[in-house]
Structures are given as C-alpha cells and as structure tokens.
Amino acid sequence: MRVLARFLGEALTWIVITLMVVLTAVVVFAVIYRKAGASLSWYDEVASVLLAWITYYGAALAALKRSHIGFEDVLLALPIKARKVAVLIAEALVIFFFALLAWAGLTILDILQGETLVSLTWVPVSVTQSVIPIGAILFIIAEILSFPAYWKDIMSGHFSEHPPLAHGETPADHASGEGAR
Template sequence: MLDTVRRFFEGVLENFVIFLMVILTAVVVVAVIYRLIGSSLAWYDEVAAILLAWITYYGSALAVLRRRHIGFDSVLLSIRMPLRMWAVALAEAITAGFFVLLAWAGYTVMTILGGMSLVSITWVPVSFTQSVIPIGATLFVICQVLSLPEYWRKTARGVSLEHAEIEEEVETEMKKAGNA
C-alpha cells in the first residue's frame, strides 16, 4: 500500500511540476515577444519569479520522493554498520525537523501577509503565492517518509542511490569475474 501511495504522489507531483514548467515557459516566451514588439508586460517579473519558486519547492518534494536530491552516499556508505543506520536516522530526523519548522514559519508568514496582494496583479493575494512554502515543506516531509523504507533497506545493504549506474556496472563485473 505504501508503494501505491508513493507512486500516486510521484505521478501527481511529476505532472504538476511539468505543468508549472510549461506555464513558466509560456510566460517567458510571451514576455520576450512583447519586448520584441516594443511593449512590456508589467506582471512578467513577478509572475516568473513566483513560478520559479513553485517549481523549486514542488520539484524538491519530487526529488526527495525519488531520492535524487543532493546527498552524501559515498560518505554515508563508508561508515560501518550499525553506526551507518544511526547516521541515516539522525540525518532524516534533522531534515524532517527543518522542513516541519519551515512549514510552520511559512504558514506564519502567510497569515501575516493575508491581506496583501501582488504589486502587478492586484487581484492575486500574496498568501496564495506564498502558500508554496508550507505546502511544499509538508509535501517534502510526506515524500521523505514515503521513500524512507526503500532508502533504509538499500543503505543497510550498502547500495548507493546516487551512483546506481556505477553500482550496476560493478555488480555486472563482479558476476563476470565470478563466472570466469
């Protein structure tokens, strides 16, 4: 069941990030066309910056779900067992704690900015644009929890997620050497 939920989150996040990237690309292309014809869109800079922030937050949740974010597998895997697993638990707890704090701070910022609107598009509330902070941070923690069991198993076995292609190549060469 956990794998089904993980795949659901992966599909939704992947499609949403792609959607945001398409929208950002369209906004940039339209803005360039307007500038080429001698006009300028007043809202372009503000909207593009917001879309880029949204792509970053939702993309980071997708990256952690796939365990493709920045990590230090080589250092982690060089630690002897069982200390390695304690290091994994500590790192996961610190990361989750940071994002829980970020979600709380983001929610606090949203409530403070509640009555404000964007400068160039006055009908869009700032709280809507800033909602990415608590939502993205919460999604990050959820995705971290969903991907933790597989990450835990692979780290315990000494498998690098950062260098999966190298791991496969080494395994193939080891099999060849064993058969020779």
C-alpha cells in the first residue's frame, strides 16, 4: 500500500503542478492580450475549469497526505474506545460522501452528453466535468491508502501536527505544558 500511495502522491503532485503552471500561463497570456487591447473569448471559461481541476486533484493529494481539515484534537481528547469508533464513523462518512459525489458526477456526465463549452465549441463539457467523478474516486483511494498510517497515529495518541503524548497525558495537558516530563 505504501508503494501505491507513494506512486499516487507523485502522480497527483505532478498533475497539480502542471495544472497550476497551465493556469498561470493562461492568466499571464490573458493579461498580456488585455493590455494589448484585445481579449480572449475563452479565458474565463478555461481558467475556471482549470481552477476546478486544481481543486479536485489537490483535494485528493491533501487526502493522501491527511492534510485536509480534520479534528485530530477532538479525536485525541477521546478515550481510546470512543476514538476508534469516531475514526471509523468519520472515515465511513467521508468515503460515503465521495462515493455519492462520484455517482452524481457520472450521472451528470450522462446528462451533459453533446454539450460543449460556450467559447470553445470543440471541447465537450463532459471532458471538463469528468473531474467530478475522477476526483471523487481519487479522494476515496487516497483515504483508503492513507488510513493505516492515520489509524496508527491516532490510536497511539499523536498525529503529524502534534507531538506524541506521554503515558497518561491528555491533549489539554500537553497544550498547557503540564504533561509528564
């Protein structure tokens, strides 16, 4: 799983970097055109699609690194049994949500068949909107691949943003500096 997670992380990193470079180039290109007194009819539409793609692929990368918004402080404050249940419920809800998003995205792709972008009529909308189910599936894969390390960290009383807790120490003790020394 670690090898697959590392490969997915590298692939997503390069996808996000590439999309950011392309978006930057499009914006710079559009600014130059506007300064020259011309305007690109496709700029707004393409820039918004690129931003959406960066958001979806970046979210999957964040999920793989467990860098998305979380509640580790709350989890670490729970007793171990409650923590186990809370982590499992949270993971199930996240995976359920993104499975639902993937299903809805696939449904929307069917509805959008034959539609094209307004400014670039040769680009199907289904291509631009394919990021919804693809991004959702990548997010699910990232959650599953990163779960074992996340489980180990949370069950051992620490997370990457928090130093490990000493035996008998609570997150509140650690934050106030009153923990075991």
